[in-house]
Amino acid sequence: MKKFFQQYYTNLFLTGRLFTALGFCIVLFLLKFFFAWLGDIPEIATGTVAVLFFIDLFILYRSGNWIEVKRFTAKRLSNGDENPIQIEIANRYGFGVNVRVIDEIPFQFQIRDKDFKLHLKPAEIKSIHYNLRPTKRGEYDFGFIRTYVSSPLGLISRRYNFDGAKVLPVYPSFINLGQYELMAVSRYLTEFGIKKIRKLGQSSEFDQIKNYVGGDDIRTINWKATARKGGLMVNTYTDEKSQNIYCIIDKSRVMRMPFEGLSLLDYAINASVALAKVAMLKEDKAGLITLSETIGAIVPADRKASQLGSIMNVLYKEKTRYLESNLEALYATVRSIIKQRGLLVFFTNFESLSALQRQLPYLKRIAKYHLLVVVFFENIELKDLSTDPAKDVEGIYHKTIAEKFIYEKKLMVKELNAHGILAILTPPQKLTVNVINQYLALKAQQRI
Structure with a gap:
């Protein structure tokens, strides 16, 4: 037992539900001084809380990792844009658990922790999605993913520390390059705030010869090609x-x-x-x-x-x-x-x-x-x-x-x-x- 606590005490956290139950037991002991008819009820209640505590301890600390957490990010972040971050959580316990996830994000965001709470059914996998908007270029260090798991009893929670350490470079904005392409x-550029430009004259770089269609500039008619083809042909030019x-x-x-x-x-x-x-x-x-x-x-x-x-x-x-x-x-x-x-x-x-x-x-x-x-x-x-x-x-x-x-x-x-x-x-x-x-x-x- 001593070895058990030496190994796991740093990841053991008492919940508010446990303190509420202990407080109720203390109140029962105080009332027993005034109401003798309570008899052994305070002792029974305290014993019940103790038994439930050890049951909770046993089912949460069985050997093995019963929770799996992974963080998914792009290989680099885009400066000034919303970058999607995904955390995937899998429950390997045979019962439903309440999970609190704290993601240690880089200090440059000046956000102490990203904190999420969710409930996972047995063998269920859920994903957490959020966005980060960097405002400085450089390298950003992601830390651990701290996961606190509570059973349905909810008297204690077990912390899992997943090493999500990762250094991501923040590059100049590239997410929106597609729209500029x-x-x-x-x-038709008006939806991007770009006005249509009326071309003045023609470019001088030849592109190809094509069949004349209505609206083509008659000054670009290629008379030699027209004579060979038997139909109007025009030169086209490009920038x-x-x-x-x-x-x-x-x-x-x-x-x-x-x-x-x-x-x-x-x-x-x-x-x-x-x-x-x-x-x-x-x-x-x-x-x-x-x-x-x-x-x-x-x-x-x-x-x-x-x-x-x-x-x-x-x-x-x-x-x-x-x-x-x-x-x-x-x-x-x-x-x-x-x-x-x-x-x-x-x-x-x-x-x-x-x-x-x-x-x-x-x-x-x-x-x-x-x-x-x-x-x-x-x-x-x-x-x-x-x-x-x-x-x-x-x-x-x-x-x-x-x-x-x-x-x-x-x-x-x-x-x-x-x-x-x-x-x-x-x-x-x-x-x-x-x-x-x-x-x-x-x-x-x-x-x-």
Whole structure:
């Protein structure tokens, strides 16, 4: 018996039902002092509780593992998305049990424990489903799955500790990449927030010769093929392919600002992965450059099958830095590694017009050789503050300052456009959609 308790006492827990029964026995003993007719009832009740306790102990601690628990997750988690987690529980006891499951999830979620309660019939298997939404990239450690089992008597519970230790990497958002694939090939994009783009003129890259159908441009009729075939034949053209599409991500302190749990850097990374996916579906080459006070990672543009994985492997560990970004180094890097004209999408954030003007000379130099799109962010809280009615003088002051900053952001867009640089000013939650929309528009307008 001593060895038994030494082996199992750490996993033995007394329940509220047992304490209630013992309390009832104590009350009976107290009442016996005043009511002699109770006789041996307190002793009988206490003995009954003791017998039931040992019966409960025996049926729960019979040799063997009578409960089986497994956790099922994906090999990696998607940042900023709801990731499904499944726990499967099997009851091998010959009777129904009440089970409490505590899953030790990574500390980054700031949730002490995921706690579930359920009842399992004999030989029954049940699954628990829940979602986790990570807001930081990196590695997440899952711990034990603690399972507390009680018999129908419910006087004690036995704890099973299942080693569910697992380290999962959190990658840039990839769960919703499927919808962006559809956006790349569909002309009906309004359900994703993407407007239809009217093509200007025709692309110059020949695709095929086909039979004329009503609505085809008569200027594309191939008269030689028509003469040979005996029916109208037209040339069809497709968007130019194999263009260099580089996402340039600023990792400086301006990208640390949080929004709905994610930093601006996380939004930029998620948008870069989606844009790379769409660009490769359009048969362009996708590449990556990160920078802060120095140039960080460089992934040369390519469209091989493993390119997206290479980009995600680089991005999932990237973190913001505390110094200002060095655009002079960026210009030198762009000139040295990107020999062919391409589309450069620069994700950054300017909080003031003076900050933009300090970097503008380098942006103008880059724009001389490539089609440059600068993407920066609206401050949603300032926008909300500017629209809320002011209640006092201090409120008027805050509203005026907010409107000033919002107006400065619009001036930045005009300043960039005046120097031939495209600009996207976007709320963080619409970043991916707006960037892909701009890319598709530029493809349709044959600017890349």
